[in-house]
Amino acid sequence: MTAKLEKTLGAVSLWGIAVGLVISGEYFGWSYGWGISGTLGFLVTTIIVAAMYTCFIFSFTELTTAIPHAGGPFAYSRRAFGEKGGLIAGLATLIEFVFAPPAIAMAIGAYLNVQYPDLDPKIAAVGAYIVFMTLNILGVKLAAMFELCVTILAVIELLVFMGVVAPGFAISNFVANGWAGSNEFSFGTLSAIFAAIPFAIWFFLAIEGAAMAAEEAKDPQRTIPKAYIAGILTLVVLALGVMIFAGGAGDWSKLSGINDPLPQAMKMVVGHNSNWLHMLVWIGLFGLIASFHGIILGYSRQFFALSRAGYLPKSLSTLSRFKTPHRAILAGGVIGIIAIFSDGVVNLQGMSLTAAMITIAVFGAIVMYIMSMLSLFKLRRSEPNLNRTYRAPFYPIVPGIALVLAVLCLIAMVWFNQVITLIFLAMMFVGYVYFSMTKHQRENAEEDLMLVGDNH
Template identity: 80%
Template sequence: MTEKLKPTLGTIHLWAIAVGLVISGEYFGWSYGWGVAGTLGFLITTAIVATMYTCFIFSFTELTAAIPQAGGPFAYSRRAFGDTGGLIAGLATLIEFVFAPPAIAMAIGAYLNVQYPNLDPKLAAVGAYVVFMALNCLGVKLAATFELCVTVLAVIELLIFMGVVAPDFSMANFTAKGWAGFDHFGGAAITGIFAAIPFAIWFFLAIEGAAMAAEEAKNPKRTIPVAYITGILTLVVLAIGVMIFAGGAGDWQALSGINDPLPQAMKMVVGDNSRWLHMLVWIGLFGLIASFHGIILGYSRQFFALSRAGYLPAGLSKLSAFKTPHRAIFTGGVIGIIAIFSDGVINLQGMSLTAAMITMAVFGAIVMYIMSMLSLFKLRRSEPNMKRSYLAPGYPVVPAIALALSVVCLIAMVWFNPIIAIIFAAMMAVGYGYFLTTHAQRKDAADAELAAANQ
C-alpha cells in the first residue's frame, strides 16, 4: 500500500515553514562571507544572490502549485525528465537538507556557549537533534504550529537587534577596510565576490523546502504561492538589514569567522552584561531552532518521497502512528550527528565544520535550482495543458535569470571549493549506482502508486 501524508497546513503555516527554514541564515553563517569578500564585496554578492532567489521563487512557485507532492523538486524533475532527472534533483535536495542541519546545530551550541562557557557545543548540538527529531515525530500539525511560533519570535528578534544597534550604527564602520577580504585573492575584487557566493546563498538557503510540505497543505494551489512570495520578500528585507546593521556596529572583521555574529555585534554596542544581549542570545535561539526544526521536516519528506518512489529503501517511507515518516527523520539525524563529531577529525580545505557543511548544502541547492528551472521550461513545452493555478511572472525572462545565475554560482562554487565539489559528486555517483541496481524496486513502487490512485 502506498503511504500518503495528510493535508492539514494553511497559508500561515506554509509561510512559517518557508521563512523558518531559512531564518537561521540571518543569525549566522553569512558573516564568513565578510572574511572572503569584505563588507562591500559581500554586499554585491548578496545583491546578486538575492536577485537569483527572487527570480527563482517567483518561478519555482509555478511548479509547486501545479505539482503539490512531498518530493518537491524531485517530483517536478521526474515528471519533466523521467527517472534520471528525478534522481539528480532528489539526491541534490537530500544533500542540501541533510548537511544544513549540522551547521545549524553547531550554531545552536555556540549560542548556548555564550551563556554557559563550560557547555560543549557538540553535546548541545546533539541534544538539539534529539529534541527536534522527537517533536517532528509527533505530527506535522504540531510541528508546523511550533514552527510558526518560533519563526514569528525569530523575526521579531531580528527587528529588535536592528533597533538596538541602530543608534550606534556607523557607515564608516561598515565601509572600513570594506574590500579587505580581497587580499586573500591577491587583490582581485571580482574573485572575492564569486568566492563569497556560498555564504550569501546561506541567507536564503532552503526556502524551497516548503514545497516538501505541499502534500500536507490545504488548498495548495492557493496557499503555496502566497506563502512563497511573502516569504522571499520577508527574507530579503531581513537579510539586508541584519548584515548592514551588524557591519556598522563596530569592527566587522571580529565577526567574520564566528558562529554567533549577532550577539558579538550587540556586545560592541551595549557591552557584555546588558539585558539586551542576554535577550538576544535566548530569543535568538528561536531563529536557529526554527530553521533546524523546519529542515528536519524537509529532509524527512525528501527521504519519504524518494523511498516511496523506489529510489531509496522502502522502509524509509513507513509512517508512524502519528502519520509522520519517523524512520526518515532518524536517518537524517544519524548522518547529521556523525557530521558534528567529524569536526576537527576531517579537514576540508582548511574550513571550519560550519563553513564546510554550508558549502556542501549549497552545492545540493544549486544543482536542484538548475534542475527545477530546466523542469519549468521543459513542462511548459511538453505539457502546455497542465493545470497551473499560478504562472511564473515575466516568463521566460524571470526563470531564465534564475537559471543563468544558478549556473554561474555552480561554476564559481566548483572553482573555489574543488575538494567539496569532488565529495559532492562522489555522493551523487553513489546514489546513481544504487539507482542502477534497483529498477525492480522502482517498478514495484510505481505499481503500488498506480493501484492506490485507482482505488
Template identity: 80%
Template sequence: MGTTLKASLGTPHLWGIAVGLVISGEYFGWSYGWGVAGTLGFLITALLVATMYTCFIFSFTELTTAIPHAGGPFAYSRRAFGERGGLIAGLATLIEFVFAPPAIAMAIGAYLNVQFPGLDPKLAAVGAYIIFMGLNIVGVSIAATFELVVTILAVVELLVFMGVVAPGFSFSNFVLNGWAGSNEFSLGAISGIFAAIPFAIWFFLAIEGAAMAAEEAKDPQRTIPKAYISGILTLVLLALGVMIFAGGVGDWTVLSNINDPLPQAMKTVVGENSGWLHMLVWIGLFGLVASFHGIILGYSRQFFALARAGYLPAGLAKLNRFHTPHRAIIAGGLIGIAAIYSDGLINLQGMSLTAAMITMSVFGAIVMYIMSMLSLFRLRQTEPNLPRSFMAPGYPVIPAIALALALVCLVAMAWFNTTIGLIFLGFMAAGFVWFQFTAHHREAAAGDTLLTGGAA
C-alpha cells in the same frame, strides 16, 4: 500505516515553514562571506543572490502548485526528464537538506555556550537533534504550529537587533576595508565576490523546502503562492538589514569567522552585561531552532518521497500512527550527528565544520535550482495543458535569470571549493550506483501519477 500524508497546513503554517527553514541564515553563517569578500564585496554578492532567489521563487511556485508532491524538485524533474532527471534533483535536494542541519546544530551549541561556557557545543548540538526529531515524529500539525511560533519570534528578534544597534551604526565602519580587506576595488575584490557565494546563498537556503510540505497543505494552489511570495520578501529585507547594521557597529572583521555574529555585534553597542544581549542570545536561539526544526521536516519528506518511489529502501517511506515518516526523520538525524562528530577528523580546505557543511549544502541547492528551472521550461513544452493555478510572471525572462545566475553560482562554487565539490560528486556518483542496481525497487513502488504525468 500507509504512505499517504495528511493535508492539514494553511497559509500561515506554510509561511512559517518557508521563512523558518531559512531564518537561521540571518543569525549566523553569512558573516563568513565577509572573511573572503569584505563588507562591500559581500553586499554585491548578497544582492546578486537575492535577485536569483526572488526570480527563482516566483518561477518555482508554478511547479509547486501544479505538482503538489512531497518530493518537491525530485517530482518536478522526474516528470520533466524521467527517472534519471528525478534522481539528480532528488539526490541534490537530499544533500542540501541533510548537510544544513549539522551546521545549524553547531550554531545552536555556540549560542548556548555563550550563556553556559562549560557546555560542550557538540553535546548541545546532539541534544537539539534528539529533541526536534522527536517533535517532528509526533505530528506535522504540531510541528508546523511550533515552527510558526518560533519563526515569528525569530523575525521579531531580528527587528529588535536592528533597532538596538542602530544608534551605534556608522557607515564609515561598514565600508572600511570593505573590498576583501582593502579600501581599493581590485581583481582580488572580484575574486572575493565570487568566493563568497555560498555564504550569501546561506541567507536564503532551503526556502524551497516548503514545497515538500505541499502534500500536507490545504488548497495548495492558493496557499503556497501566498506563503512563498510573502516569505521571500520577508527574507530579503531581513538579510540586508541584519548584514548592514551588524557591519556598521564596529570592526566587522572580528565577526567574519564566528558562529554568533549578532550577539557579538550587539555586545559592541550595549556592553557585555546588558539585558538586551542576554535577550538576543536566548530569543536568537528561536531563529536557529526554527530552521533546524523546519529542515528536519524537509529532509524527512525528501527521504520519504524518494523511498516511496523506489529510489531508496522502502522502509524509509513507512508512516507511524501520527502519519509522519519517523524512519526518514531518524535516518537524516543519524547522518547529521555523525557529521558533527567528524569535526576535527577531516580537514576540508582549511574550513571550519560549519563553513564546510554550509558549502556542501549549497552545492546540493544550486544543482537542485538548476534542475527545477530546466524542469519548468521542459514542462511548459511537453505539458502545455498542465493545470497551473500560478504562472511564473515574466516568463521566460524571470526563470531564465534564475537559471543563469544559478549556473554562475555553480561554476564559482566549483572553482573556489574544489575539494568539497569533488566530495559532492562522490555522493552523487554513489547515488547513481545504487540507482543502477535497484530498478526492481522502482518497479515495485506504488504508482504516482504526479511523478509520471498521469491525471493529477
C-alpha cells in the same frame, strides 16, 4: 496501498515553514563571507544572490502549485526528464537538507556556549537533534504550529537587534576595508565576490523546502503562492538589514568566521553585561531552532518521497501512528550527528565544520535550482495543458534569470571549492550506483501520476 500524508497546513503555516527553514541564515553563517570579500564585496554578492532567489521563487511556485508533491524538486524533475532527472534533483535536494542541519546544530551549541561556557557545543548540538526529531515524529500539525511560533519570535528578534544596534551604527564602520580587506575595488575583489557566494546563498538556503510540505497543504494552489512570495520578501528585507546593521556596529572583521555574529555585534554597542545581549542570545536561539526544526521536516519528506518511489529502501516511507515518516526523520539525524563528531577529525580545505557543511549544502541547493528551472521550461513545452493555477511572471525572462544566475553560482563554487566539489560528486555517484542496482524497487513501487503525468 500508497503511503499518504495528511492535509493540515494553511497559508500562514506554510509561510512559517518557508521563512523558518531559512531564518537561521540571518543569525550565523553569512559572516564567513565577510572574511572572503569584505562588507562591500559581500553586499554585492548578496544582492546578486537575492536577485537569483527572488526570480527562482516566483518561478518555482509554478511547479509547486501544479505538482504539489512531498518530493518537491524530485517530483518536478522526474516528471520532466524521467527517472534519472528525478535522481539528480532528488539526491541534490537530499544532500542540501541533510548537511544544513549539522551546521545549524553547531551554531545552536555556540549560542548556548555564550551563556554556559562549560557546555560542550557538540553535546548541545546532539541534544537539539534528539529534541526536534522527536517533535517532528509527533505530527506535522504540532510541528508546523511550533515552527510558526518560533519563526515569528525569530523575526521579531532580528528587528529588535537592528533597533538596539542602530544608535551605534556608523557607515564608516561598514565601509572600512570593505572590498576584500581593502578600501579600493580591484580584480582580486571581483574574484572574492564570487568566492563568497556560498555564504550569501546561506541567507536564503532551503526556502524551497516548503514545497516538500505541499502534499500536506490545504488548497495548495492558493496557499503556496501566498506563502512563498511573502516568505522571499520577508527574507530579503531581513538579510540586508541584519548584515548592514551588524557591519556598522564596530570592527566587522571581528565578526567574520564566528558562529554567533549577532551577539558579538551587539556587545560592541551595548557592552558585555546588557540585558539586551542576554535576550538576544536566548531569543536568538529561536531563529536557529526554527530552521533546524523546519529542515528536519524537509529532509524527512525528501527521504519519504524517494523511498515511496523506489529510489531508496522502502522502510524509509513507513509512517508512524502520528502519520509522520519517523524512520526518515531518524535516518537524517544519524548522518547529521556523525557529521557533528567529525569536526576536528576531517579537514576540508582548511574550513571549519560549519563552513564546510554550509558549502556542501549549497552545492546540493544550486544543482537542485538548476534542475527545477530546466524542469519548468521542459514542462511548459511537454505538458502545455498541465493545470497551472499560478504561472511564473514574465516567462521566460524571470525563470531564465534564475537559471543563468544559478549556473554562474555553480561555476564559481566549483572553481573555489575543488575538494568539496569532489566530495559532492562522490555522494551523487554513490546515489547513482544504488539507483542502478535497485531497478526492481522502482518497478514494484505504486504508480504516482504526479511523478509521471497522465501522458507518459
